[in-house]
Amino acid sequence: MDTASPTAHPVRLHTQAPDFRARTTHGEVTLSDYRGRWLVLFSHPADFTPVCTSEFMAFAEAEPAFERLDCALLALSIDGLYSHLAWIRDIRERWGVTINFPIIEDPSMAVALGYGMLSADAADSATARMTYVIDPDGIVRAMSWYPMEVGRSVAELLRLVESLQMASHHQVATPEGWQPGAPVLQRVPTDAVSAAAIAPGEGEAWYFRFRPCP
Template identity: 55%
Template sequence: MSESTVQTLPRLNEPAPAFKARTTHGEKSLADYKGKWLILFSHPADFTPVCTTEFMAFAKAADTFKAMNCELLGLSIDSLFSHLAWTRNIQEKFGVTIPFPIIEDIKMEVASAYGMVHPGAADTQAVRATFFIDPNGILRAMVYYPMSNGRSIPEFIRLLQAMQTSDKNAVATPEGWTPGCDVIVPPPKTDADAAKRASEGYKTVDWYFSTKSL
């Protein structure tokens, strides 16, 4: 593979690639979402069954995301007219209105910038990629799914809740964490801090493993 065809993938905790594109809700850019969380997600194609189930699930959870100061933005390498026809079809056949924009990306500009096209899966379709971008425009999480399997929207809600909790309280969260569960206190960074950790009032198993409730 020549240097010119190597795809540069975005990286966590760095600025998300800027974009400006036509969508089903008019022109949108990354800058439009400053001050809010953004979940940017790609799908292989319009009028496909797995993608249809995902879009309906995102639509039904849109108010939950909005209450968490998070907007949704879809993308596929399809035309604007295909997007419009598909969303109208979903409303007609399934009774679900898609309330968020979908990017037209015929030239694959946004898909390429975000590493959504994987030649091993398809040269002209985006894989099921999901990107969490924070209110400062920083890429905080990336999740990739295979073409054959739909994403879990409840897991994305849980992950966003966990990241927002970590940001607000300077803590980490354990496997499967949900609101109300204990959080992980960052481990001490010096020998002196490690020696006094057991006396700091946390639920301490050992110097490196302490939890607390919020």
């Protein structure tokens, strides 16, 4: 497995996601294989854990919705490949859920360290509970960090990808709780002349203006 040099610092927003080459349940992949489409990269500290199992099943059931957004799913778990294969087989046999997205093996924690999920002197992999939304240019556009005892909301991650795509494609912003089809916010002017020229509507301000969803 090849990856960026280990770092004690997490990956930052609006920076290039570190490339890597790793073995997965679908064969060898590199992060650059996903250039040209959106990607949700999400990590787990271990296989056969209850919270992670619930998340895997939710991601599997939501995968068609992500695909409609041209967004791929790529998982990472610190355990080895054969553990991954046994885990996804058990999920299929017990609950009838098939995991179709690749799962990276990272027993040396090289990818987790390269992304700054773990400190260089971490005693275990407990903090490898990160989610990254990466755009088609390989730029990290959003991230979240969850503790082991709290499950992520896959529905919220789907909404997040839709919001980022709306903002990117139409140069707008999305308000709290935005859902597809709802009004969006216009970008705030960055110079005094443009700001002074705005005549906001009722209930609006020069820095807070809605427009219909494009």
